[in-house]
Amino acid sequence: MFRQLRSLLIIFLLIFALNAWAEEAASPQEYNTIFFRANNLYREEQYDAAIQEYEKLISAGLRSANIFYNLGNCYLRMGSRGKAILYYERAFRMRPRDADIRLNLDFARTLVEGSAGGYNRRWYNRMFLFLRGFLSSGEMTLLVSILYFMAMISLILSIPFKVQRRLFYYLAAAFLVLFIVVLPSFISSVYESEFQKRAVIMVKETDVRFEPNDDATVHFKIHEGAVIQVTRTQNGWHQIRRSDGRMGWLKGEVFTAI
């Protein structure tokens, strides 16, 4: 039985390594050089130049929580609250447990007039989607995959090993329960990424109206840095939802998706 459990552990580690390989890639030395150059420009308070360097990395297809975070700092120092929050949100999505990212995002939100928006804190969200603010999308995917793998492997092993069948059934059940617990957070994360278009307002202030036309009554005003959810687009108008649930239509491309 020890041999079987050892085999199970080896399989687990292999799966993890395989999946992790899909997540990370080593960055070439030149990317590090550009990053450090950008950091030096930031230290010299040349925020514009630092932003250009960081943007080079983004343009090359790199996605790093640290790049986004540093970009957020640059924009905030320059007074662009909207872009700062945009990049902080992107950094937060990649690494939600980073205390620095949380602090700076919270600080940037305090600078926003009116409702800055944020993640839904209703009780059922806290109860069932508790991993949302703790694991990134990739980490959650990995976790769900690993639990699924372990449950399946336990089931597979229960077939040939009749004597230890009960043990493998219990293991499979345990992994399945964990899988079910994590699944809502994972589905919510995927749903948000694919279907809920979260964005940050980039203009200083804009009107949000009840209907998608210029003569409609203004429902509320929304300010730079506010996080919204775009639910519909129609003839250049976008229906948005604010963090408190209020909805309305705003005109033009005045926001950027997170």
Added chain:
Amino acid sequence: MKLKHFAVSFILLLTFAYISLAEDISVSASVDRNEITLGEAITLTVHVKGTQSAGAPALPKIEGIQGRYMGPSTRISVIQGQSSVSVDYSYSLLGLKTGEFTIPSLQVKYRDQTYRTEPIKIKVVSGDSQDSKPATTAEQIKRYVQLAVSTKRKTAYLNEGIPLLIQLFIRSGVDIRNIRYPTFPSAGFSVLPFEKPTQRDTIIQGVRFRAINFRATVYPVTCGELTLGPAELNCNLMVTRSQGRSDSRDPFLNRRARYSITVKSDPYIITVKPLPEVGRPESFSGAVGQYSLNVSAKPTVLKVGEPITLTMTVKGQGKIDAVTIPRIADLSQFKVYDPQISVQKQGNAGEKTFEQVLIPRSDSVKAIPEIWFSYFDTEAGRYVSRTKSAIPIQVAPSDETEPLQILEIAEGKAVKREVLGKDIVYIKDEIGSVKHGDGGLYKSKGFLTLQLIPLLGFAGILVYQRRRDRFTTDRQFARQYHAPRRAKKGLTQAERLMESGQPQEFCSTIFKTMQEYLGNRFDLSFASITIEIVDDLRVRGVPEEILEKLNAFFQACDRIRFARSDMDENEMREILELANESIRLMEDAKGS
């Protein structure tokens, strides 16, 4: 030794002389009683304080009184470093007839100065009027112990402090113990606690008394005629032998006895006037007496948000508890906190200090406004306002980088609470973990493909295990399953033998192969399979075509095996072909 005595005496003499020279003298006279019976004697004492060298005064002749000089007694006392000397000259006066007599003023000459005593009245009564029973009545107690209430005035204003004096007079020679504080009804008054009692000797109508003084301050709280007292005082009266002759008819003087007595005074009436309405300032809040106002502020050079401690002290005579905080003109430019108050009292006087914290709201504040305190001056009979002019201060703007100081009052003192700065955290120094592209892991084709593996694996192993279980439990199925493969193996071997030109071995092998195949295929024993199997198979429904081939195969094999005739390659090939065809057709028939 003589020299030593001389030196000591000389020093003492010098001391006495010094004392005598240093002090001024006083002369007084007293009797131990004012009333005696016929044939009884009283003691007249002339007290000279401050010297012992004044001569005894001459006793003048008094009609009806026989006088006799008894002699002097000297005394030296040192109290709190102060030394004093005195001498008492005693005379015995015998009443020869009844009546009232006056002991005239006696003269004492000292250093060209003549000092006179006050005349003393005495009464000589006949023996029958004396009460022979022991003295216990209040009237007789009053002869030895008296209580009196007095103030310095008969009228006062409302809330004005009135010094009250309650005196307990104890006749000389009478021992009083366990003296308690006097009590008295004080309706309409607010009474402060008694001060520490004092005592002194006094002479009343020629009789020497010891006076114990109880001082307090009362404040009338209503207007009109108010009565203080009568006061009562409880004590124990212990009587010892007097200095004069003992009187067997007076138990107070004959033996030592303890009497628990209550001494009562007469009531005292005071008229209380209300405070006048005319001239009453708006800021007056009830303080009555005489007061002064002192104000200080610290610091006077500060920044916006820093505190100033304003100290206002009201000091003087009057009910200090009734003093309220002085008024400050306009404090709208300050943030104001509740003041801390401290009081020091001493009888009807004292001082009250108010410490107030002020915080200027802006650097435009130039001064702490004017402060004033109003009270009613009872001596002047009018209202008085003490004013302190505005105190200039310099308020500088607060530094830009310095956050607003938030102050709290902890135990009456302003304390600064730490205010933390807010800013963003610094940038990251490392690029950290990096991924390429915007897609999530769940979108990766490789990742999704990887997720199929467990499913496929599970399905595969399930199928495998079932098949394996069937092989174990279903023998016929297992034989049928393995039949074609084994047959193929046998046919391959036979073909090899054919090509190597070994007809006998070829025939044996191919026959055996067919036997095994048919045995496995139809779950029969190998040994029982001969040409007769064809009929058997016919019954099982094997197609005729196959049976013909099988029949031809077995006939050919039997001819070679039993006839021991040789066969050429063509014949072997034909047999091989028959075997292959038969097996193939039977497999096809199984599948369909």
